[in-house]
Amino acid sequence: MLAAAREGDADAAAVALRAGAAVEARDSEQRTPLMHAVLGDHVAVARVLVAMGADPGIRDAQGRTALENARRLGHEEIVAVLGG
Template sequence: MNPHDRLLLDAARAGDTDAVRAALAAGAAPETRDEDLRTPLLLAVLGDHLRAAEVLVAAGADPNAPDSRADSPWLVTGVTGSVRMMRALLPAGPDLTQRNRFGGISLIPAAERGHVGYVRAVLAETDVRVDHVNRLGWTALLEAVILGDGGSRHEEVVRLLLAAGADPWLADSEGVTAYEHAVRRGFAGLARLLAAAQDRSGGDGRSGP
């Protein structure tokens, strides 16, 4: 590996913005990879090193470059829930349809983890598909209920998803809706939100993607 590339990877991982600039100026490649195929931008995003990421984006770094686990800088913003990093990557043109190893887009892990600010921002500032279905048969709405804790953060995530047009009747691969999952898990607040949403949508009992 070019020694400048190694310096760039180390600088991005540490969030050393000056060292990132120096390595790039010395000829380091923005798309160089470490042993796990992580680019400098992905390393900066993982550490939430905003300034380093901004320098890399300005240098043309790819927000969609996947590593060995099919994670990318853009997808990882949904995992970390960093709104400022999400916004830093938008000028680079991230692929909103890019899928992680579970077949999910960035919105889905954000919903699962209860990242309210991220969910609010990505729904308002991008054209992300709110009802995308991953390989498990789950949408962001389903994942917020199935893997969430039923608390106030996940209730707010569900409100945001429903306000953005999420279909409360979409069921998982076994035909179970988010409302039914909420009832099964004893999440009374989520069950009320979802029941009201089903009523508003006409109460037609639809299920399935």
């Protein structure tokens, strides 16, 4: 799940979720798949994850949320997807 989000592969993310992958899986930096989608500006992945219930308010090890990172990085389309 995390790899699909990092790579921007929305189809693989959807398949992983249907197969039971955790939408809120975490890496060693406490980043979720949604956070990886934001960092890579992968809009399609962000849409899939939000549709499947990903929480944009979860904080990573630096205390940042996916929405905060999207705003900080200027990823306006993802900001809109996240409801910000």
